[in-house]
Amino acid sequence: MGSITLNGVSKAFGETNVIRDVNLTIEERDFVVFVGPSGSGKSTLLRLVAGLEDVTSGRIEIDGRDVTATPPARRNLAMVFQSYALYPHMSVRNNMAFGLKMAKEDKAVIEQKVNEAARILELTDYLDRRPAALSGGQRQRVAIGRAIVRDPTAFLFDEPLSNLDAALRVQMRLEIARLHQALGATTVYVTHDQIEAMTLANRIVVLRDGVAEQVGSPLALYHHPVNRFVAGFIGSPTMNFLPATLGAADDNGVSAWVGDTEVPVAVDASGHEEGEAVTLGIRPEHLLTSGDSGLPTLSGEVQVFERLGGITYIYLRLSDGEVLTVEAPGDIAVKVGDRRSVGIDGINCHLFAPDGQTLPALRRHPLATE
Ligand SMILES: Nc1ncnc2c1ncn2[C@@H]1O[C@H](COP(=O)(O)OP(=O)(O)OP(=O)(O)O)[C@@H](O)[C@H]1O
Ligand SMILES: [Mg+2]
Missing domain, CATH: 3.40.50.300 (P-loop containing nucleotide triphosphate hydrolases)
Known part of the structure; x- marks a missing residue:
């Protein structure tokens, strides 16, 4: 019933x-x-x-x-x-x-x-x-x-x-x-x-x-x-959205260029052209503040930060003026005006076509049941 x-x-x-x-x-x-x-x-x-x-x-x-x-x-x-x-x-x-x-x-x-x-x-x-x-x-x-x-x-x-x-x-x-x-x-x-x-x-x-x-x-x-x-809408603070350009595609997905940073993303870009403007999405909790991770990085200047105790939100202004919200550890050393780099892992990135539709992921997250 x-x-x-x-x-x-x-x-x-x-x-x-x-x-x-x-x-x-x-x-x-x-x-x-x-x-x-x-x-x-x-x-x-x-x-x-x-x-x-x-x-x-x-x-x-x-x-x-x-x-x-x-x-x-x-x-x-x-x-x-x-x-x-x-x-x-x-x-x-x-x-x-x-x-x-x-x-x-x-x-x-x-x-x-x-x-x-x-x-x-x-x-x-x-x-x-x-x-x-x-x-x-x-x-x-x-x-x-x-x-x-x-x-x-x-x-x-x-x-x-x-x-x-x-x-x-x-x-x-x-x-x-x-x-x-x-x-x-x-x-x-x-x-x-x-x-x-x-x-x-x-x-x-x-x-x-x-x-x-x-x-x-x-x-x-x-x-x-x-x-x-x-x-x-889902996720808090909200996902970061950055303008990006599609690069070369292969069986593992497609490259997305954010400025001169190349991020490989495991999505199906068929129907899209190299050079096409897209939006790259990455959540604050998926940007890495810890040292050299071997990942592609985005760098910018710390505009503001908020310490919540257990975590710190850093707002990083990139060279093109976009502001990135980054979730960092609570005790991270940070000052306004610092230059910082954050690691960006393509596995956590989403790509959106100009009409807002998501380019389909090649693999489903194991916890993401229907
Ligand atoms: N009786 C009504 N007559 C005319 N328009 C209405 C009527 N009831 C709701 N609407 C309109 O329908 C739309 C949806 O309203 P609804 O109350 O369902 O929204 P909601 O998602 O519950 O918003 P909220 O989060 O503010 O409660 C609104 O634009 C509202 O102005
Ligand atoms: Mg309501």
Whole structure:
């Protein structure tokens, strides 16, 4: 129970297309995260699944049943929003029981379900309190508890953690992961926080302007982004993008020239010409600051650096003015104005055609499952 299929789903508000032909199969027990910039259509897509918006075209199925025209109450999905919208005058217990009471569920059943949800969410000691006497994280757990007691086919979350402070977000993120393991219920989760997406999802859907740009496992998106947009969106700090020129190609891939540095990259450049302008992508964590690695190097001047304790980010201005973000060890000796070289390993590089599409990798990263 809990598979959800979207078939050519589109949504327009008036003339504006907000969701464009999304095809997606969510399997039973999946934890699928919709991620993308503000306005990309994440909430709208979730609301279409919930039935809170009607599709303009396309079909939605739950467990093989066409629910495109089914009202939200009959889809048996539970939605948790950013604003918890608890009833302030009711106890935690009654907040959680409310939906079941309205559905005229048996009293004993309600009590048992509420107690069980409270146990899972560690809210047992708070059942008689009102929401005003709870912390933000506890209130969010009550909102989740209200969803759990309904035994939904799937949970839908829309940015449930964005009102919480950083430490609490991490804690609640872990709790949601634990809850998913414990309940094993299909979950669809919207966030613009790519760390939440990477850590919670088994599959991520990256949205841009209502288009599902890529669907895949977190590490598939990290190692094999299909285009420059996904490459820039997944990973923090964002991937570096440098103008480059294609050199000679052979069975092992193609050379990319960044200024006068030649970087061999294991991608399939067929259909592209020597001399063509491309973009080379390399993540900050893949640039090497340690001595002579025998790798090709890029050098520049340290413009700024940020010490985070465990790591240091160095911003290196190359001779052509491009600024490279480099992840370095926390205790690295560095001064503004230093000239430094960083090693660049082609194995970690991506090449993007002028239209933004990624040149396909010749080998798949071993951890990048579909
Ligand atoms: N009821 C509506 N009427 C008209 N336009 C709407 C409506 N709801 C959403 N939109 C538009 O649809 C687009 C997608 O909105 P949506 O709320 O799905 O984005 P989002 O990805 O959830 O963004 P955010 O991260 O800011 O929450 C936006 O351009 C928004 O202005
Ligand atoms: Mg939204």
